[in-house]
Amino acid sequence: MRLGSLENLRSQLVEVTLALVVGFVGGALALTAFGYNALENIQVMISYGFRDLGYLLLKSAPIVLTALAFLVPLKAGLFNIGGEGQLYAGAITALFLSKIGFYLAIPAGALAGLLVGVAIGLLRVVRGVNEVVSSIMFNWTLYYLSMFAIQRYLLDPVYTHQSIRVDRVLSLPEVVTIMLLSPLVVYLLLYNTELGYRIRVAGSSSRVARYAGVNLNIVTIQSMAIGGFLAGLGGAIQVYGVTTVVDTTLSSLYGLGFLGIGVALIARGNPLAVIPAAVLVSGLLIGSHWMELRGRVAPELADVVIGVIILALSAPYAYRVLASRMGWGVGGG
Amino acid sequence: MNPTPLSSNTTRPRQAVLMKGITKVYPDGVIALRDVDFEVYEGEIHALLGENGAGKTTLMRILYGEIRPTRGEVWVWGERVEFRSPRGALAKGISMVYQNFTLVPNFTVLDNIYLAVSSTMRVSRGEVVGRLQTLMGELNFKIPLEATVEELPVGLQQKVEILKALVMGARILILDEPTSVLSPLESRALFELLRALKAKGVTIILITHKLREVKSVADRVTVLRRGRVVGVFGVGEVSERDLARLMVGGDVVVEGRKLEGVRGGVALRIEDLHVRDDRGLLRVKGVTFNVRYGEIVGIAGVQGSGQKELLEAIVGLRPVERGRVLIDGLDVTGYGVGERRRMGLAYIPDSRVEGLALTMSLTENSIIGLLERFLGRLNSIRWGLAEGYASGVVRDFNVVHRSLWDPVLHLSGGNQQRLMVGREISANPRIIVAHEPTQGLDIASSNLVRSKLLELKRRGSAVLLVSSEVDEILGLSDRILVMFDGRIVGEGAPGDFDEEKLGLLMGGFVEAR
Structure with a gap:
């Protein structure tokens, strides 16, 4: 597919700018309401958040992948809320494999995510279980399974609050390469291949898909497999390229999958736009930690500020997606 | 302050509806109606004749309060009105019967009618039954009130809709292409009913594109073409041939x-x-x-x-x-x-919602079902080739469009239909x-x-x-x-x-x- 018309691009830019303004004003209001100096704190958040480029990109990479993990099934009309669990599966599997050989660990992590995705797809196709419901259940199941696995099999004998440490296999340039290439590959897959076309037709309307001879069951499993693969890859990269260790409470993994949903929505479902969206969100996240540190803002409030901004950015597109799915008579998707 | 009548008949019956200078521009810039004048007398059957897309339904939805005109005035019973919803129109005795009925299929006839009536006035089931019996007696037909609606033939379902409108106090009845779902015999029965209603003093507006219906049942006819009124006649003073020419605008090839x-x-x-x-x-x-x-x-x-x-x-x-x-x-x-x-094997379905992925572009829609022909290495789609095919389809089938990469959503219904049909036929x-x-x-x-x-x-x-x-x-x-x-x-x-x-x-x- 070709890029949208200039007019379309302009209206999107206006929408994003407005959303940013609304988001920051909302965040500032929240800060003021709790008695903090809004201007000062937001300034800290922005200036510190985007200062260390290497760290920023490193933080963004897993989110790019979980955003794509949400985006591909979305194009087929499926809500993959399971990126979170698929990411855990990828990270823990990769950790396990560090004992055998790390060059296998990353593809194995991706494969583990893929299997979780396929399981969710199969449940939907064979048993008619809504993918949102099964995704959420898988998320929790995998959350506790992962904690168990770390405690039982992967615990560091010295630092007992975390797993064994792996080598940083992926250098910063390698992580950035994966982060930049994955969206491109997904874009080409969606818009320039038969599979991508089938996925998008299925997402446009199941009736049309049937008419076109697209097997909806197969597309469901395929798109969930791709989504799971990407999230699993994200988990493996988080371990081998970013943290090299996972603590027993999974705090270094927790939330990356959900963040991907917001990022995919901010990117308006465009795989290439996922990159700047992920960088923006990561920057805000890093900045919010500085805001806690410098401005003594309560962590919960810092989360509220970021939440308001992400909400403002993603709400218009999220509404359009929902509206077109529910038949509210608004174009979108 | 009554408006000046549009016709200068001296023994003019009372005016039921007057729409003056109605213009409707839809948000997407489509002009559905341009300066339309429309007048209906009390107790007549007035046909609103025009092709698909001429603006008939739009005009009537304005009268019924479903949409508001961009410009123009509506008068009902000599009184200026500005309906904000069909509820306001109902209060003035205007009711509309659609092609797709608004009945609950697994409710009985009585339940359906009671459901509608009780939403606008306080009334008991017994009173509704009484009124229905009287009405059916006067109009000389019977529908079993305890029958489930989905078990009834379409012709009777339509009569249920009409009964419902009458019980709710309709004095002006708008029927949107009422015979499109009926067999010829059911149509004949409907026309008999319309005549009986007319005898009772009900004013009827009949939206149609069928000339024969106009000639056989209407008293007067207003012809619309592309959002303009192109003629108003007593049915006796105009031939089917003339009506056909007015309706399609000269280029008549019927077969x-x-x-x-x-x-x-x-x-x-x-x-x-x-x-x-x-x-x-x-x-x-x-x-x-x-x-x-x-x-x-x-x-x-x-x-x-x-x-x-x-x-x-x-x-x-x-x-x-x-x-x-x-x-x-x-x-x-x-x-x-x-x-x-x-x-x-190619298939043109009867529904565009089935044959077109509305959020996808003209080019992408042109190759639905033909994908194999446009695949290159690694199952990649050869968009150049696809674009060529799409441009052939839009050229051969006059699909008016801005860009081959615009979503099909933005095309008008006729252009969508031509794209869908053209795609299947062009594949040979x-x-x-x-x-x-x-x-x-x-x-x-x-x-x-x-x-x-x-x-x-x-x-x-x-x-x-x-x-x-x-x-x-x-x-x-x-x-x-x-x-x-x-x-x-x-x-x-x-x-x-x-x-x-x-x-x-x-x-x-x-x-x-």
Whole structure:
């Protein structure tokens, strides 16, 4: 597919700018309401958040992948809320494999995510279980399974609050390469291949898909497999390229999958736009930690500020997606 | 301060509705109505005649308060009104009966009517029953009030809608293409009812594109073309021919020409086919026929006689209960849609929502179902090739568009229909199944589509045409099958049928010999 018309691009830019303004004003209001100096704190958040480029990109990479993990099934009309669990599966599997050989660990992590995705797809196709419901259940199941696995099999004998440490296999340039290439590959897959076309037709309307001879069951499993693969890859990269260790409470993994949903929505479902969206969100996240540190803002409030901004950015597109799915008579998707 | 009357008749009856200078511009910039004046007298049957897309329904939805005009005034019973919703229109005694009924299918007749009436006034079920009995007595027909609506034939369901409107106090009744779902006999019964209503003093506005209806039941007629009024007449003072010319605007070609072709072998064979619908009801009850190469077989029938289920079974969208479908002598009953398409079968569905992915572009929609032809290395799509194909389709079928990469969503209904039909025909299929291919098209576009189907046949393709338009079936087919209630009840060459005989067969009144 070709890029949208200039007019379309302009209206999107206006929408994003407005959303940013609304988001920051909302965040500032929240800060003021709790008695903090809004201007000062937001300034800290922005200036510190985007200062260390290497760290920023490193933080963004897993989110790019979980955003794509949400985006591909979305194009087929499926809500993959399971990126979170698929990411855990990828990270823990990769950790396990560090004992055998790390060059296998990353593809194995991706494969583990893929299997979780396929399981969710199969449940939907064979048993008619809504993918949102099964995704959420898988998320929790995998959350506790992962904690168990770390405690039982992967615990560091010295630092007992975390797993064994792996080598940083992926250098910063390698992580950035994966982060930049994955969206491109997904874009080409969606818009320039038969599979991508089938996925998008299925997402446009199941009736049309049937008419076109697209097997909806197969597309469901395929798109969930791709989504799971990407999230699993994200988990493996988080371990081998970013943290090299996972603590027993999974705090270094927790939330990356959900963040991907917001990022995919901010990117308006465009795989290439996922990159700047992920960088923006990561920057805000890093900045919010500085805001806690410098401005003594309560962590919960810092989360509220970021939440308001992400909400403002993603709400218009999220509404359009929902509206077109529910038949509210608004174009979108 | 009454408005000045538009006609200068001295013994003028009381004015029921006056719409003055109505202009409607939709948000997407489409001008549906331009400065339309429309006047209806009390107690008359007034036909609002025009082609699809002429603006008839838009005008009436404005009168009914569903949409608001961009400019213009509406007067009802001599009083200026500005309805914000149909509720306001109802209060003035205006009611509208749509093509798709607004009845709850699994409620009884009485429940449906009571549901509607009790939402606007305080009334007991007993009172409603009493009023219904009186009304049915006066109008001389009976509907069992305890019957479930979905069990009633369509003609009776429509009468339930009309009764509902009357009980709610309608004095001006708008009927939107009321005969489009009826058999000829049911239509006749409806007209009798309309005359009886008129005798009771009810004012009726009849939205239609059928000339014969205007002549047989209306008193006066307003003709709309492309959002403008092009004439207002007493029905006695104008001929069908003149009305037709006004309606379509000069370019009148009413029939598709037949072209002789070389008849080949059997392309498609249907054997004792039984098919169920989504609710599990048997809708196709033992149908057998052949379609040969170089032949157009037309299936005539009232909508809902099982044609949809039959066609879906033929193209592979619907499972078969019993019987077989053969393409080139090969049993394909178990094949999927894609496999049948690869054998050269094309399908024009009767719904654009089924045939077009609305959020995707013209180019992407042009290759739905033909994807294999546009694949390159690594199953990549050759968009250049696809674009070329799409530009051929839009050129040959006059699809007005801005860019081939715009979503189909932004096209008007007629352009969507031409794109969908054009895509299937341009693929040069060996067998094509067309369901209401000219639906929603004006006469010129309809003729274009018909001539393309004839050309396809002349080049040796097999065509199976299903249409509820009798003229289309008679004009195009080499052989005609009439379907009623899931069975073929008549078969023959076009010469064996005239419109009346066809109409009676479609209504299920004559058994095939």
